[in-house]
Amino acid sequence: MSTKDKVVSRAVLIPFVLITFCFALWGFANDITNPMVEAFSRIFNMGASGGTWVQVVFYGGYGAMAFPAALFIRKYTYKAGILVGLGLYATGGLLFLPASALGMYYPFLIAYFVMTCGLSFLETSANPYILSMGADSTATRRLNLAQAFNPMGSLTGMFIATTVIQARLDPRGAEARTALSPAEFEAVKMSDLSILSTPYIAIGLVIIAMFIIIALVKMPKNEDADHSLNLFGTLAKLFKIRKYREGVIAQMFYVGAQIMCWTFIVQYGQRIFVKGGLTPHDLESGWLSIVNSLGFLSDSVRDIIVSGKGANGLTEGAAAHIAQLYNILAMFFFLVARFVCTFMLKYIKPGRLLQYLAIGGVVLATGTIMLQGISGLYCLIGVSACMSLMFPTIYGIALEGMGDDAKFGAAGLIMSIVGGTFLPKIQAAIIDMETVFDMPAVNFSFILPLICFVLIAFYGYRTVKIHMA
Structure with a gap:
């Protein structure tokens, strides 16, 4: 097979792998965040409408930065766009640390918005960058290969949301939380926010490492940059x-x-x-039996079902x-x-x-x-x-x-x-x-x-x- 026919040539293999990893990184961010609508609604004891402000700012960041990102990579390079995206992504993740300490809802929304401004830069830069890493005849196959890693990140995000966040949050709902004293409610809220924030802070650190690696690796240049484009x-x-x-x-x-x-x-x-x-029988058949055998079901929820306390x-x-x-x-x-x-x-x-x-x-x-x-x-x-x-x-x-x-x-x-x-x-x-x-x-x-x-x-x-x- 000639170099021209290869989906990815040896000369750009390392850059291709690094940029492809970015597809998984934004998939992770998207699908660890969707379940947080319910989590924030419960933590701050507000309805579903209040929780969906997470989605408003999260996907609003995509819309706000799509064309600025396109202008940026047109003027500079795809690599520069990737680095800006990673920088904003990492900043958004690390902003969960002060947001958690403050114990207020709106600092989290700011963190999400900054994060998704970075994700918008990443998506706008990475898709055409992958297309440019080889012959036009293999461009679609190359992009499909890279995109295959996005759902892997999504599944990882869902798994972390389920096992690291939701399984550890206080299980009390709105009525039970309303019955708590102000001091008790504050203690439960701060504990839950600390649990929720930890994976975002951790991914922020991972993104910093990714930023450094990509910054140091020689990447293919954006040969078709056009500074005079009439937007x-x-x-x-x-x-x-x-x-x-x-x-x-x-x-x-x-x-x-x-x-x-x-x-x-x-x-x-x-x-x-x-x-x-749910009854103990539900753990022996269907989807729940599979997740239970794989250890995805939290101990506290399993105990409720096995004891029969959750039957009603x-x-x-x-x-x-x-x-x-x-x-x-x-x-x-x-x-x-x-x-x-x-x-x-x-x-x-x-x-x-x-x-x-x-x-x-x-x-x-x-x-x-x-x-x-x-x-x-x-x-x-x-x-x-x-x-x-x-x-x-x-x-x-x-x-x-x-x-x-x-x-x-x-x-x-x-x-x-x-x-x-x-x-x-x-x-x-x-x-x-x-x-x-x-x-x-x-x-x-x-x-x-x-x-x-x-x-x-x-x-x-x-x-x-x-x-x-």
Whole structure:
């Protein structure tokens, strides 16, 4: 095989490995944070709406920095963009130390915003950087290889959120915490914040080490830097292209649907397990038997179930821990479906596959709304399989044939991650209503992801019939 045909040549192998590791690092940050909506809501004894400010600032940072990051790497280099991203990521993680000491909510939001400004720099820089590390003929395969490490980071983040944070937080819910004296509540709150902050501080230290390594390693240069680029002219030209304009909108609703499904699966499962409880028999069959045998179930929650004390309903904390384990199952289906759907692209056009996946999402979201027991939770888990290839498929459809304009087009698609700010906020407001149309509000709230999937299916349909006909 000639050097030109190789996915990654020996000359850039080390830089490729280092930048690929960054894909896992931002996956970790994304999926350790989603469950923290419920955690902050419980720690500060506020509703789901209060907790979702975490998502607003987290994904708001992506939107705020996407185009500044694109301008920066255009003027300087991809390596410089990576270093700025890592620097902001590390700073955000280390800001959890003073935030924890202060014991207030808003310093944590500042830390999240700084962190995700860094993640926006990383994503905007790393994706085109990987594409540039070799021949154009192998660029897509090279990026797919790098992207395979992102879900690995996501799974690690979910695992840490479940076993290191949620399993160790005080299990008392809102009613029990309200009954505490001010001094007792403050002591529980500060203990929980210390537990929550530790993994973020640790990842901040890891990022510093990564920053130093990349700074010292010789990296490929950004050969196509163009200091005279007309940003506003390029954007105006891009948004005149219907396929791209609609792709940005579809991506915004996809990201919103993903964040809603992976964030509020905790509240969805929490309602089921608080209401119905779990018995020792549940530890001997199904998904819980697997996580229990692997040691993922915390000792305190296992003791509650084994003793029979949780048969009539778990505490909110214990139920949240169990629900997050089902979120890990959802991510597993997401990973498996990604490989399956990638294989299916050999036989099905991207727009058509996107349409099929979105229709599947509509059907399963309907089941999530209408079914109020464990069957509804499994429908919600199945939604993750339908979401598996949506982001890269929309990304590829929207940017196909853009040439050099694709670099700023990519920034627009990263900016569309702001869908993760306002849509979860709306869903949280619905959840706080408790009951809607005589059904649990948390069930009804998944009408928002359902609407998102309808819009995505429409984009897939237009891709087949109009954009790529």
